[in-house]
Amino acid sequence: MKSHARVPLTVEMKVIVAKPGLDGHDRGAKVIARALRDGGHEVVYTGLRKTPEEIVRATMDEDAAALGLSTLSGAHDVLIPAICEGLIKEDLGRTVVFAGGIIPASDRDALHNLGVRAIFGPGTSTSEILDFLNEVSSRKKSGESVGVGESSEWRWE
Numbered sequence: 001m002k003s004h005a006r007v008p009l010t011v012e013m014k015v016i017v018a019k020p021g022l023d024g025h026d027r028g029a030k031v032i033a034r035a036l037r038d039g040g041h042e043v044v045y046t047g048l049r050k051t052p053e054e055i056v057r058a059t060m061d062e063d064a065a066a067l068g069l070s071t072l073s074g075a076h077d078v079l080i081p082a083i084c085e086g087l088i089k090e091d092l093g094r095t096v097v098f099a100g101g102i103i104p105a106s107d108r109d110a111l112h113n114l115g116v117r118a119i120f121g122p123g124t125s126t127s128e129i130l131d132f133l134n135e136v137s138s139r140k141k142s143g144e145s146v147g148v149g150e151s152s153e154w155r156w157e
Contacts, residue, residue: 012039012137013065018046018055020083023073028122032068032100035126041133052079056086059095065140066096066133067148076103077110084114084148093149096136098156100124115148118156132156 017033019026026048033045044062046055059067067087069080080099087095099111100120108119118132135156136146145152 012041013133014042014044014062015066015068015133016044016046016055016059016062016064017068017070018050018058019048019070020050020052020055020079021071021073021075022049023071023075024048025072026070028072028100029068029070032070032126032129035129036068036133039126039130039133052082052086055083056090056092059087059092060090064095066098066136068129069097069099069101071099071101071103074102076101077107080111080116081114084116088115088149094147095149096146097148098129098132100129112155115150115152117146117148117154 015036017029019029029045033043037043044058044064046058069083071079076099084097087093097116098118099116102122103119111119120129139146146154
Protein backbone atom coordinates (compact mmCIF):
# COMPACT_ATOMS: atom_id res chain seq x y z
CA MET A 1 0.00 0.00 0.00
CA LYS A 2 1.35 3.44 -0.95
CA SER A 3 1.62 6.19 1.60
CA HIS A 4 0.30 9.56 0.48
CA ALA A 5 2.00 11.52 3.25
CA ARG A 6 4.31 14.26 2.08
CA VAL A 7 7.94 13.38 2.60
CA PRO A 8 9.95 16.60 2.83
CA LEU A 9 13.33 16.68 1.11
CA THR A 10 14.75 19.26 3.51
CA VAL A 11 13.78 20.78 6.82
CA GLU A 12 12.29 24.20 6.18
CA MET A 13 12.78 25.81 9.60
CA LYS A 14 12.91 24.95 13.27
CA VAL A 15 9.71 25.91 15.07
CA ILE A 16 8.95 25.91 18.79
CA VAL A 17 5.28 25.36 19.67
CA ALA A 18 4.56 26.50 23.22
CA LYS A 19 1.65 26.76 25.67
CA PRO A 20 2.28 29.72 27.97
CA GLY A 21 0.56 30.12 31.31
CA LEU A 22 -1.83 27.88 33.15
CA ASP A 23 -3.91 26.81 30.16
CA GLY A 24 -4.27 23.02 30.30
CA HIS A 25 -5.73 22.35 26.85
CA ASP A 26 -3.13 21.39 24.28
CA ARG A 27 -4.91 19.35 21.64
CA GLY A 28 -4.78 22.21 19.15
CA ALA A 29 -1.09 22.85 19.80
CA LYS A 30 -0.35 19.18 19.20
CA VAL A 31 -2.34 19.18 15.95
CA ILE A 32 -0.40 22.23 14.75
CA ALA A 33 2.94 20.73 15.81
CA ARG A 34 2.21 17.56 13.84
CA ALA A 35 1.01 19.49 10.78
CA LEU A 36 4.13 21.64 10.78
CA ARG A 37 6.30 18.54 11.10
CA ASP A 38 4.43 16.84 8.27
CA GLY A 39 4.91 20.05 6.25
CA GLY A 40 8.68 19.74 6.47
CA HIS A 41 9.52 21.77 9.56
CA GLU A 42 11.47 20.60 12.56
CA VAL A 43 9.15 21.09 15.54
CA VAL A 44 9.77 21.14 19.27
CA TYR A 45 6.67 21.13 21.46
CA THR A 46 7.41 22.48 24.94
CA GLY A 47 4.40 20.99 26.71
CA LEU A 48 1.89 22.63 29.00
CA ARG A 49 2.10 25.47 31.51
CA LYS A 50 5.35 27.11 30.49
CA THR A 51 6.47 30.47 31.82
CA PRO A 52 7.55 33.20 29.41
CA GLU A 53 11.12 32.69 30.64
CA GLU A 54 10.99 28.95 29.91
CA ILE A 55 9.66 29.61 26.41
CA VAL A 56 12.35 32.19 25.65
CA ARG A 57 15.00 29.80 26.98
CA ALA A 58 13.68 26.92 24.83
CA THR A 59 13.72 29.17 21.77
CA MET A 60 17.32 30.11 22.51
CA ASP A 61 18.45 26.58 23.36
CA GLU A 62 16.88 25.12 20.23
CA ASP A 63 18.07 27.97 18.00
CA ALA A 64 14.55 28.17 16.58
CA ALA A 65 13.64 30.39 13.65
CA ALA A 66 9.98 30.61 14.67
CA LEU A 67 7.86 30.45 17.81
CA GLY A 68 4.19 29.50 17.78
CA LEU A 69 2.22 30.35 20.92
CA SER A 70 -1.10 28.69 21.70
CA THR A 71 -3.33 30.42 24.22
CA LEU A 72 -6.89 29.77 25.27
CA SER A 73 -6.86 31.15 28.82
CA GLY A 74 -7.35 34.85 28.15
CA ALA A 75 -3.88 35.71 29.51
CA HIS A 76 -2.48 36.45 26.04
CA ASP A 77 -2.36 40.19 26.78
CA VAL A 78 0.18 39.57 29.56
CA LEU A 79 2.01 36.41 28.47
CA ILE A 80 2.67 37.15 24.80
CA PRO A 81 4.16 40.62 25.47
CA ALA A 82 6.40 39.11 28.16
CA ILE A 83 7.62 36.48 25.70
CA CYS A 84 8.20 39.01 22.89
CA GLU A 85 10.13 41.31 25.25
CA GLY A 86 12.14 38.34 26.54
CA LEU A 87 13.10 37.31 23.01
CA ILE A 88 14.29 40.82 22.20
CA LYS A 89 16.18 41.10 25.51
CA GLU A 90 17.99 37.82 24.77
CA ASP A 91 18.97 39.04 21.29
CA LEU A 92 16.45 36.74 19.59
CA GLY A 93 14.65 39.52 17.73
CA ARG A 94 14.99 37.71 14.40
CA THR A 95 12.67 34.96 15.70
CA VAL A 96 9.29 34.98 13.97
CA VAL A 97 6.43 34.88 16.49
CA PHE A 98 2.92 33.73 15.65
CA ALA A 99 -0.01 32.97 17.92
CA GLY A 100 -3.19 30.97 17.89
CA GLY A 101 -6.17 30.28 20.05
CA ILE A 102 -8.79 32.52 21.58
CA ILE A 103 -7.52 36.06 21.01
CA PRO A 104 -10.25 38.68 20.56
CA ALA A 105 -10.04 40.94 17.52
CA SER A 106 -9.82 43.94 19.85
CA ASP A 107 -6.50 42.62 21.27
CA ARG A 108 -4.82 41.75 18.00
CA ASP A 109 -3.44 45.14 16.97
CA ALA A 110 -1.51 45.45 20.24
CA LEU A 111 0.07 42.03 19.65
CA HIS A 112 0.88 42.84 16.03
CA ASN A 113 2.51 46.08 17.20
CA LEU A 114 4.77 44.00 19.46
CA GLY A 115 5.99 42.09 16.41
CA VAL A 116 3.64 39.08 16.40
CA ARG A 117 3.41 38.42 12.66
CA ALA A 118 0.28 36.26 12.57
CA ILE A 119 -2.66 35.39 14.80
CA PHE A 120 -4.71 32.32 13.92
CA GLY A 121 -8.11 31.76 15.45
CA PRO A 122 -10.18 28.63 15.97
CA GLY A 123 -10.93 26.78 12.75
CA THR A 124 -7.82 27.98 10.91
CA SER A 125 -6.65 25.32 8.49
CA THR A 126 -3.20 23.87 9.02
CA SER A 127 -2.43 24.67 5.38
CA GLU A 128 -2.87 28.38 6.14
CA ILE A 129 -0.25 28.18 8.89
CA LEU A 130 2.08 26.33 6.52
CA ASP A 131 1.46 29.05 3.90
CA PHE A 132 2.36 31.66 6.51
CA LEU A 133 5.66 29.91 7.30
CA ASN A 134 6.40 29.59 3.57
CA GLU A 135 5.86 33.33 3.20
CA VAL A 136 8.14 33.97 6.19
CA SER A 137 10.81 31.81 4.57
CA SER A 138 10.50 33.69 1.27
CA ARG A 139 10.69 37.06 2.99
CA LYS A 140 13.74 36.03 5.00
CA LYS A 141 15.50 34.79 1.86
CA SER A 142 14.88 38.14 0.17
CA GLY A 143 16.29 40.00 3.18
CA GLU A 144 13.02 41.36 4.51
CA SER A 145 12.52 41.85 8.24
CA VAL A 146 10.01 39.46 9.81
CA GLY A 147 11.31 38.85 13.33
CA VAL A 148 9.64 39.99 16.52
CA GLY A 149 12.36 42.54 17.21
CA GLU A 150 12.84 43.76 13.67
CA SER A 151 11.27 46.89 12.30
CA SER A 152 8.53 45.74 9.96
CA GLU A 153 4.91 46.54 9.33
CA TRP A 154 4.32 43.18 7.69
CA ARG A 155 1.77 40.85 9.17
CA TRP A 156 -0.14 37.85 7.84
CA GLU A 157 -3.82 38.56 7.32
